[in-house]
Amino acid sequence: MSNLKQSVGIDLSKDKLDVCFSVIDTTQKVTIKATRKFANQIKGFQELNEWVIKHGDPSLPIVYVMEATGVYYEQLAWFLYRQEQKISVILPNKGRQYAQSLGLKSKNDKIDSIGLAHMGAQQSLSLWQPMSKVFCHLRTLTREHENLQQSKNVLNNQLHALAHAQFESKPTQKRLQAMVNLIDKQIESIRQEITLVVESDAALKRKLHYITQIKGIGLLTAVTVISETNGFALFENQKQLISYAGYDVIEKQSGKRIGKTKISKKGNYRIRRILHLPSFNVVRYEGGMFKTFFDRLINNGKKKMQTYVAIQKKLLVLMYTLWKKDIPYNAHHEIKTASGNNEPKPLFPVVFEKNQVAMVEKKEVAPTSRATQDELPCNKSPQALFPVEQSY
Numbered sequence: 001m002s003n004l005k006q007s008v009g010i011d012l013s014k015d016k017l018d019v020c021f022s023v024i025d026t027t028q029k030v031t032i033k034a035t036r037k038f039a040n041q042i043k044g045f046q047e048l049n050e051w052v053i054k055h056g057d058p059s060l061p062i063v064y065v066m067e068a069t070g071v072y073y074e075q076l077a078w079f080l081y082r083q084e085q086k087i088s089v090i091l092p093n094k095g096r097q098y099a100q101s102l103g104l105k106s107k108n109d110k111i112d113s114i115g116l117a118h119m120g121a122q123q124s125l126s127l128w129q130p131m132s133k134v135f136c137h138l139r140t141l142t143r144e145h146e147n148l149q150q151s152k153n154v155l156n157n158q159l160h161a162l163a164h165a166q167f168e169s170k171p172t173q174k175r176l177q178a179m180v181n182l183i184d185k186q187i188e189s190i191r192q193e194i195t196l197v198v199e200s201d202a203a204l205k206r207k208l209h210y211i212t213q214i215k216g217i218g219l220l221t222a223v224t225v226i227s228e229t230n231g232f233a234l235f236e237n238q239k240q241l242i243s244y245a246g247y248d249v250i251e252k253q254s255g256k257r258i259g260k261t262k263i264s265k266k267g268n269y270r271i272r273r274i275l276h277l278p279s280f281n282v283v284r285y286e287g288g289m290f291k292t293f294f295d296r297l298i299n300n301g302k303k304k305m306q307t308y309v310a311i312q313k314k315l316l317v318l319m320y321t322l323w324k325k326d327i328p329y330n331a332h333h334e335i336k337t338a339s340g341n342n343e344p345k346p347l348f349p350v351v352f353e354k355n356q357v358a359m360v361e362k363k364e365v366a367p368t369s370r371a372t373q374d375e376l377p378c379n380k381s382p383q384a385l386f387p388v389e390q391s392y
Contacts, residue, residue: 061086088125145191
């Protein structure tokens with residue numbers, strides 16, 4: 001009986017690594033060969049490498065499995081990647097659910113590493129690809145921008161409360177306002193740095209320009225989505241992207257009981273957060289496809305917020321398509337195919353009934369100077385977008 005695969009499950013925290021080394025044989029039986037703890041630092045990584053070599057079989061493939069625990073996994077993942085090792089990084093909830101399926105009722109770091117080792121041995125997981133330096137830099141900037149904006153909102157709420165209190169405190173208000181002014185300067189500095197990074201990369205600048213042609217999508221929104229997805233590098237189709245962002249629909253049904261259908265929210269919440277306000281803006285400013293789609297869902301009995309979430313999902317798919325195909329956004333739904341054929345083709349035809357495609361009439365939207373989330377003025381009257389496919 002020969003072993004087929006080796007797997008190293010790693011449960012990470014800020015200071016340490018709990019590691020489990022396992023192998024799987026031809027009968028699909030997973031055997032734990034060793035467990036150990038290491039420091040979550042370069043010296044610990046080197047000791048981990050020597051430990052795996054000691055217990056492993058160089059003739060068999062090996063995969064390292066770890067959870068995306070904040071930023072604590074990144075140094076180890078990069079270390080192993082430079083060693084030309086195969087690495088899989090999964091969401092924490094996925095690892096926890098798999099451990100429960102194995103009957104591991106208790107939970108501690110060692111048990112979690114055992115569950116990850118089993119998972120790597122028994123499943124064919126997607127391999128981790130490191131984020132490019134540019135996208136990593138942009139992700140740091142957009143997350144810093146988000147944190148500063150949240151801090152500013154807290155301070156503004158405190159100022160509002162003080163302004164309506166029975167007894168005013170001028171010194172406190174002055175200090176809070178000074179902090180708000182400082183944050184405003186920092187936010188502006190981050191915006192300028194983001195612009196410089198984008199301007200320094202011709203291909204990145206071109207693709208982001210295609211996306212920001214959608215009225216309601218500004219540079220900050222586009223850069224956030226691109227940096228959080230590593231330029232959509234790990235996604236082979238729209239379904240994977242939708243699941244990563246937490247827009248995948250889950251339902252609970254058993255027998256006659258029909259539970260509530262909702263999106264999973266098991267994914268990157270920053271993408272959902274940054275697309276929240278643009279979903280309102282594209283319906284208002286772009287009209288066309290988005291307005292038609294919005295009205296149809298409302299007429300079908302969907303709640304407004306459910307409809308706006310659906311708009312967010314469509315926006316994400318649209319951005320993915322423009323980026324992957326490297327094509328400009330065209331409100332008249334005419335695109336050039338990769339083969340050079342310039343014949344107009346709909347990216348996402350709207351399906352109202354089976355085997356029927358409804359053509360969307362061009363509509364004018366009243367000009368407005370109201371800004372979007374990215375302070376992008378929308379003062380032009382757009383025409384209808386290309387249709388969107390709906391699978392209801």
